[in-house]
Amino acid sequence: MNRASVHKFLVLTLVGIVSAALGCSGSGGGSTTTGGGGGGGSTTANVQAITVNTGPTGNYVDGAFTSVMVCAPGSATNCQTIDGILVDTGSSGLRIISSVLSISLTQQTAGGAPIVECLPFLDGVTWGPVQTADVTLAGEVAKSLPIQVIGTSSFSSVPSSCSSMGVPEDTVASFGANGVLGVGNFAQDCGGGCTQSGANNPGLYYTCSGQSCVVTTESLSSQVQNPVVLFPADNNGVLIDLPAVTGAETSVSGSLIFGIGTQSDNALGSATVYALDTSFGNFNTTFNNVSYPDEAFLDTGSNGLYFPASNVAALVPCTDNTFWYCPTTTQNLSATNQAFSGGATGSINFVVGNADTLTATVSNAAVNGLAGPNTGAFDWGLPFFFGRKVFTAIEGANTPAGAGPYVAY
Amino acid sequence: MKATIICGILAILAVPFPAAASLGGDVASVQADVAKMQASLQTSSRDSYTVHEMQTPAGVAVKEYASASGKVFAVTWQGSVHPDLRQLLGTYYDQYVQAVQAHRAHRRGRGPLLIQEPGLVIQVTGHMRSFQGKAYVPQMLPAGIHVEDLR
Numbered sequence: 001m002n003r004a005s006v007h008k009f010l011v012l013t014l015v016g017i018v019s020a021a022l023g024c025s026g027s028g029g030g031s032t033t034t035g036g037g038g039g040g041g042s043t044t045a046n047v048q049a050i051t052v053n054t055g056p057t058g059n060y061v062d063g064a065f066t067s068v069m070v071c072a073p074g075s076a077t078n079c080q081t082i083d084g085i086l087v088d089t090g091s092s093g094l095r096i097i098s099s100v101l102s103i104s105l106t107q108q109t110a111g112g113a114p115i116v117e118c119l120p121f122l123d124g125v126t127w128g129p130v131q132t133a134d135v136t137l138a139g140e141v142a143k144s145l146p147i148q149v150i151g152t153s154s155f156s157s158v159p160s161s162c163s164s165m166g167v168p169e170d171t172v173a174s175f176g177a178n179g180v181l182g183v184g185n186f187a188q189d190c191g192g193g194c195t196q197s198g199a200n201n202p203g204l205y206y207t208c209s210g211q212s213c214v215v216t217t218e219s220l221s222s223q224v225q226n227p228v229v230l231f232p233a234d235n236n237g238v239l240i241d242l243p244a245v246t247g248a249e250t251s252v253s254g255s256l257i258f259g260i261g262t263q264s265d266n267a268l269g270s271a272t273v274y275a276l277d278t279s280f281g282n283f284n285t286t287f288n289n290v291s292y293p294d295e296a297f298l299d300t301g302s303n304g305l306y307f308p309a310s311n312v313a314a315l316v317p318c319t320d321n322t323f324w325y326c327p328t329t330t331q332n333l334s335a336t337n338q339a340f341s342g343g344a345t346g347s348i349n350f351v352v353g354n355a356d357t358l359t360a361t362v363s364n365a366a367v368n369g370l371a372g373p374n375t376g377a378f379d380w381g382l383p384f385f386f387g388r389k390v391f392t393a394i395e396g397a398n399t400p401a402g403a404g405p406y407v408a409y
Numbered sequence: 410m411k412a413t414i415i416c417g418i419l420a421i422l423a424v425p426f427p428a429a430a431s432l433g434g435d436v437a438s439v440q441a442d443v444a445k446m447q448a449s450l451q452t453s454s455r456d457s458y459t460v461h462e463m464q465t466p467a468g469v470a471v472k473e474y475a476s477a478s479g480k481v482f483a484v485t486w487q488g489s490v491h492p493d494l495r496q497l498l499g500t501y502y503d504q505y506v507q508a509v510q511a512h513r514a515h516r517r518g519r520g521p522l523l524i525q526e527p528g529l530v531i532q533v534t535g536h537m538r539s540f541q542g543k544a545y546v547p548q549m550l551p552a553g554i555h556v557e558d559l560r
Contacts, residue, residue, distance in 0.1 A: 059517050060517060060518050061517045061518050062518055063518050063519070086519070090536035090537060091536065091537035092537060119537075120490050120491050120537075120540065121519070121537070122519075122520070122521050122522050122533045122534065122535065122536075122540070123509055123512060123513065123519075123521075123522040123533065124509060124513075160495070161493075163495070164493045164494055164495040164496065165490060165491040165492075165493075165494065166491060166494065166509075167505075167506050167509045167510065169513070173513075174510075174513050176513075176516075176518060176519050177519075182537070184536070184537065186537065186538055189537060189538075190489075190538075191489075191538065193467060193468070193489060198466070199447045199465075199466035199467065200466045200467055201467060202467040202468070202469075202489060202490040203467070203490070204490065279489075280489070280538060280539035281536070281538060281539055282539055295541075297535075297536055297539070299536055301519055301536070302519065302520040302521070302536075303517070303518030303519060303520050304518075304520055306520055306521045306534065308557070310557065321515070322523065322525050323512075323516065323520070323521075323523045359517065372520070372521075372523070373523060374521050374523075374532070374534050375521075375532035375534055375541070375542075375543050376534065376541055376543075376560055377521075377534040377535060377541060379520070379521060379534060379535075379536075381520060
């Protein structure tokens with residue numbers, strides 16, 4: 001059995017075990033669910049294991065990682081399972097660093113020319129070709145999913161119009177992971193803007209001839225997109241379920257569960273639904289009498305809680321790690337979250353500890369109380385998700401609480 | 410002779426606007442940024458500075474803050490992507506690149522960008538399809554201005 005076959009066998013075995021554990025072929029524990037749109041009554045194994053650990057770089061703190069199986073489209077044997085993939089509710093689409101991808105996928109082309117993407121993140125851009133793969137997560141399969149392969153030798157020359165948006169992060173070391181699994185509120189990574197020609201196009205998709213690349217239009221269905229959207233069922237969003245963390249722990253394990261209200265394991269229950277701005281995917285947070293309207297978001301891909309606190313005397317930046325706070329004693333704080341358009345409101349209690357102390361032991365990857373400064377936005381990163389069930393509903397998708405985009409917890 | 414004229418025309422076409430940098434540069438460079446980004450421009454005055462607000466066709470809002478002496482001391486942006494930072498940061502772009510690389514080696518995870526060097530502060534936050542950023546030169550800030558007001 002070759003490596004790919006072993007992986008496939010293991011994944012299918014795991015799917016079987018998970019399915020059995022969930023009672024997927026039975027009644028689902030006897031609870032009644034109102035099937036959500038697109039996946040009502042699904043019995044597909046929908047629980048993907050995630051782990052907060054130090055990741056492929058060996059020193060990551062507060063990142064949730066998982067494994068994905070990618071196969072060449074239509075193939076059951078040309079497959080590879082890749083671990084160390086960061087789970088990110090702040091982006092959409094699967095991206096893999098080329099150095100960890102050992103199988104050949106199908107290059108997306110337009111008029112015979114390869115499509116290559118420049119995707120902006122906060123501290124850099126990812127540059128690399130758009131390729132299609134059949135992607136398996138738990139028992140769910142997204143067939144012919146456009147993904148981005150980052151940092152290939154075939155397209156090693158980053159156009160200046162791309163690096164003008166940020167510094168390329170095209171290796172495992174510079175990116176911080178083997179790849180990213182974007183399961184956020186948006187269906188595609190760009191949306192309508194990239195379908196337009198001329199100056200209205202934000203310039204994320206290119207066609208290349210050799211190393212010479214120019215911006216092109218890209219249809220919604222061709223764009224790199226949220227894998228969940230292409231699942232036959234459980235395709236309206238995800239639920240992140242992580243245990244509570246006290247201080248700093250070596251690692252914790254949890255679940256990325258596909259679908260909202262589609263099976264007994266992903267019912268909204270008593271969760272409060274916070275509708276988002278459909279353009280930018282944000283809600284409102286008020287902290288210490290300062291409000292961040294349309295500037296707050298839940299993001300597993302941020303490794304702390306990041307918010308301005310110049311008016312909170314105790315929250316001083318650390319001396320060396322100036323991107324984190326180092327209060328002398330742990331601070332018990334509170335903020336109020338609100339749906340973008342008003343309506344649902346809820347208060348949130350959270351702690352901020354001394355980051356130098358909390359991160360002193362590098363092997364402690366799961367840290368509650370990790371926070372740092374930010375400008376003009378409230379970024380509820382991974383520590384927010386500890387001890388909560390957090391739903392992320394995809395734009396336009398039907399759920400028992402109405403259409404996305406929203407977050408609920 | 411003909412070739413010389415053509416070469417002259419090409420040279421003029423190749424330099425359609427001043428090469429002056431935006432951040433740290435002369436306020437005249439705002440026009441260069443407007444041209445490069447095909448943006449619309451609105452200017453408003455405060456007590457000690459002027460704000461030049463641009464909107465690119467792709468929907469990115471850029472503000473350049475110029476002091477009374479005519480120097481751009483800060484730039485901010487907000488939109489679904491980042492603007493042309495090579496253009497906006499001008500001579501500070503190389504420092505930005507080096508600072509980002511140093512930040513990555515230090516950060517132990519992904520999150521907002523916070524560069525705080527003696528002569529340059531850059532903060533970038535948000536997430537895919539919703540970004541905002543701010544860059545300023547601390548030494549050039551007019552007296553009495555609060556960096557929180559640069560938005």
